[in-house]
Amino acid sequence: MDRSRVLIIESCSHETESLSRGLEGKVGSVILASCAAEGLAVVEREMPDMILLDLSVGFAEASDFLHGLEQEGADFPLPVIVLADSDESANELPGIGRSEVLRKPASRADLTDKIEILLEVLHLRQELAAKNIELQKLAGELSHVLEMKNRFLDLATHDLRTPITTIKLVHDILEKQMLPEQGPGLQRVLDILARNVAKVESKIMELLLIARMDLGDIKLQVGRVELGAIVEDAISNFFPGAISRGIDLDAELKEVRPLVGDARRIGQLACELIACALERLDTGGRVVVEIREEDEGAVIRVKDNGPALQQEMVRQMLAGLENLEPTSQTRASLYAAYQIARSHKGRLQITGDADGGAVFSAWLPFVVEQDNKDGEEKSCRKP
Amino acid sequence: MPETVIVEPHEIVNQAECDEFSAQIREAIDGGATRLVVDCSRVRYMNSRALGVLLEAYMELMDNNGVVCLVAPDRAVRLGLEAVGLLALIEVTDSVDKALN
Numbered sequence: 001m002d003r004s005r006v007l008i009i010e011s012c013s014h015e016t017e018s019l020s021r022g023l024e025g026k027v028g029s030v031i032l033a034s035c036a037a038e039g040l041a042v043v044e045r046e047m048p049d050m051i052l053l054d055l056s057v058g059f060a061e062a063s064d065f066l067h068g069l070e071q072e073g074a075d076f077p078l079p080v081i082v083l084a085d086s087d088e089s090a091n092e093l094p095g096i097g098r099s100e101v102l103r104k105p106a107s108r109a110d111l112t113d114k115i116e117i118l119l120e121v122l123h124l125r126q127e128l129a130a131k132n133i134e135l136q137k138l139a140g141e142l143s144h145v146l147e148m149k150n151r152f153l154d155l156a157t158h159d160l161r162t163p164i165t166t167i168k169l170v171h172d173i174l175e176k177q178m179l180p181e182q183g184p185g186l187q188r189v190l191d192i193l194a195r196n197v198a199k200v201e202s203k204i205m206e207l208l209l210i211a212r213m214d215l216g217d218i219k220l221q222v223g224r225v226e227l228g229a230i231v232e233d234a235i236s237n238f239f240p241g242a243i244s245r246g247i248d249l250d251a252e253l254k255e256v257r258p259l260v261g262d263a264r265r266i267g268q269l270a271c272e273l274i275a276c277a278l279e280r281l282d283t284g285g286r287v288v289v290e291i292r293e294e295d296e297g298a299v300i301r302v303k304d305n306g307p308a309l310q311q312e313m314v315r316q317m318l319a320g321l322e323n324l325e326p327t328s329q330t331r332a333s334l335y336a337a338y339q340i341a342r343s344h345k346g347r348l349q350i351t352g353d354a355d356g357g358a359v360f361s362a363w364l365p366f367v368v369e370q371d372n373k374d375g376e377e378k379s380c381r382k383p
Numbered sequence: 384m385p386e387t388v389i390v391e392p393h394e395i396v397n398q399a400e401c402d403e404f405s406a407q408i409r410e411a412i413d414g415g416a417t418r419l420v421v422d423c424s425r426v427r428y429m430n431s432r433a434l435g436v437l438l439e440a441y442m443e444l445m446d447n448n449g450v451v452c453l454v455a456p457d458r459a460v461r462l463g464l465e466a467v468g469l470l471a472l473i474e475v476t477d478s479v480d481k482a483l484n
Contacts (some may be wrong), residue, residue, distance in 0.1 A: 166468050173442060229458070232428075236462035242431035243438070243467060249431035250397035251459075286398055 004028035004119050005046065009039040009065060010054035010083075022108045023115065036065035043069065043078070050079040050118055052111075053099075055089060066094050079118035081111075147219060154268070157207045164201050165240035171197065172244050208332070220262040220343060227256045227298050230263055231291055234270035238278060247278065248286040256291055256298045260367045265340045272337040273302040273360045279330045280306035280358060294363060297346070301361040309352035317350055337362060387418040387483060394425050396433040405436045412440060417449040420482045424455040434463045441473055450474060452482045 006023060011034055024030045031046055033039040035057060042048065051069075055062055062082070069078065080099040083106060084090040090101045102114060175190055235251055242249040259266070270289070277287045281304055290301040317334055334348070337360070341348045346364040353359050388411035393400040411419055419440060423429075429437075441451045452474040456464065464470040476482045 162466060166466065169438075169467060173438070232459045232462055236459075236466040239431050239434055239463050239466040240468075243435040247431060248398040248401065251395075251428050251430070252397075253428070288397075 004050070005031060005048040006050055006052060006115060007031045007033060007039065007042050007046070007048040008052045008054070009033045009035070009057055009062075010052075011035070011057045011061075023112065026112050026116075028119075036061045036068060039065050040068040048078070049122060050081070050115065052081050052083065052115070054083040055085065056083075059089070059092070063094055066099070070095055079122055081114055081118065153207060155264075157204055160204050161208070162237045162240070164197060164204060165238070165244070167193075167197050168201075169240040169244050220265060222260060222262055225259040225261050225263045225266055227259055227266070227291055227300070228253050230267045231270045231289060231300060234267050234274060235289055237271055238274050241278065242287070245281070245283045247281055247284065249274075249278075250286060250288045252288060252290045254290075254292045256293050257366060259298055259364055261344050261364060265343070266364065269337050269340040269362055270300050270302075272333040272340075273300060273362060275333045276330050276337070276360045277302045277304035277306070277358065279333070280304050297363050297365040299361055299363050301359060303353060303357060303359045305355070305357040308356040309350070309358040311352070314350050314352065334360075386416060387420060388414070388416040389420045389422055389479065389482075391422045392426050392429065392433070394427050396426065396429045398430065398432070401430060401432045401436070404433050408436050408440050412443055417444065417447065419444060419449070419451045420454060420479065421451065422454045422479055422482075423457070423460050424479075426460055427457060428459050429463055431463075434467050434469070437464075437473075438467055438469055441469060452476060454479050454482050 005028055008023075008030055010032075028049070031042050031048060033042050039051070039053075043051075053062055053065060057065075066080070069080070077098055082090050082093065082099050082101045083104050084101055085104055087101060087103065090099075093099070100114060100118065102111065171190060171193055174186075231251075231253060235249060238249055241247075274287065274289060281287070285305050287302060287304045290299075290303070292299055292301075317330070334350075338348045341362045341364065344364050346362055349359075349361045349363070351359045351361075390404070390407045390411065392404050396404055408419070421437070437451065437453075443449075444451055450473075453460075453464070453476075455477050456475060461470060464473070474482070
């Protein structure tokens, strides 16, 4: 309050002087003006914290002042106390609803109290605005950190999945090739290895699930995508597991024109579709990954020869893909695939094959519609 | 059976072609080959089972001080070899002549 400045606009010099002497020291410093023009000049030059407008300057002067004040367009409306002989005399003033009216004669104590309250309100509003700006800045930083966390989680978990399946494959080979000669000592070591690998794999799958759950708000890094290379990379992630389980992981990769999209996300989409198919097989069996052009876009199609897929099962798989209910890894994979396809304005489809088995496919358009000016990043939010 | 055997897989080794590939490898190893050269210069894709066959061939030949050598594997084949941990273990050359020497 000590640093607050009050502008008093009043025509009667005796009363003004008296008012200002009483207020100065109680509410801060006081600036005097005797008419609307002078008052407005002070507002522009000195930027007072509040205004005391005595109607003794005349209704017209007071109106001119209040009208001029509105034109100033300050960030915060300046608190104004109007001193009037009656409420009726003040009611016709422009913007009077935003001002406080005190009837004369107002005691010094009442006036001081009123001024202090209004100044407090003003200071609190300013503090709130400053905190709001700070909060928005923090929210922006938090959003950036979350985005970085999500990207790391995504990359790390996908990158960790491949070495784990390779370790499992090597374990299987060791067990088959070396165990008959080396005996129980090696068996114990291999058992320890198998248990720990299983624990790590379980944690990785949980992390993958968490990473997928954040896919509701995907920010795409859009660029040119060579789908063939992307899908080859995706398939290679699953070779160790397929070898361990005796599954033929085949590919029929036709030439496809480049897409415009997020290469990493599209690679993830291919991985999720392959994971869905492999999840349906136990040991043995066949999964075929195909890409081809279709309808001004490209299709990634993954077919398995697992159990026949009934319509009801398809309906259950597709139900509620807007929100993730992680009842299984397949459901998590489908959710991730759905969100990525949708963020590229594409489509996800699941059908039962005529020869038995299931087909998981995603269609992606060649060009993704750009939302922002620089065309590099596009955000797709869940509705 | 000569000590060095060259096997030339199909351009695409999926399920249908894998039986033939597997049989060729088996015949070479059972016949006493100690140097197995797989000419991948035409190969654009090898499926999981074919990679598994290569992996087993490597393990068997290693026991008998034998060698597996791949010729000119392209990107997709290299990715598969890397995924199963074979790329760092087997010889890779860019021509059959170099593989034979």
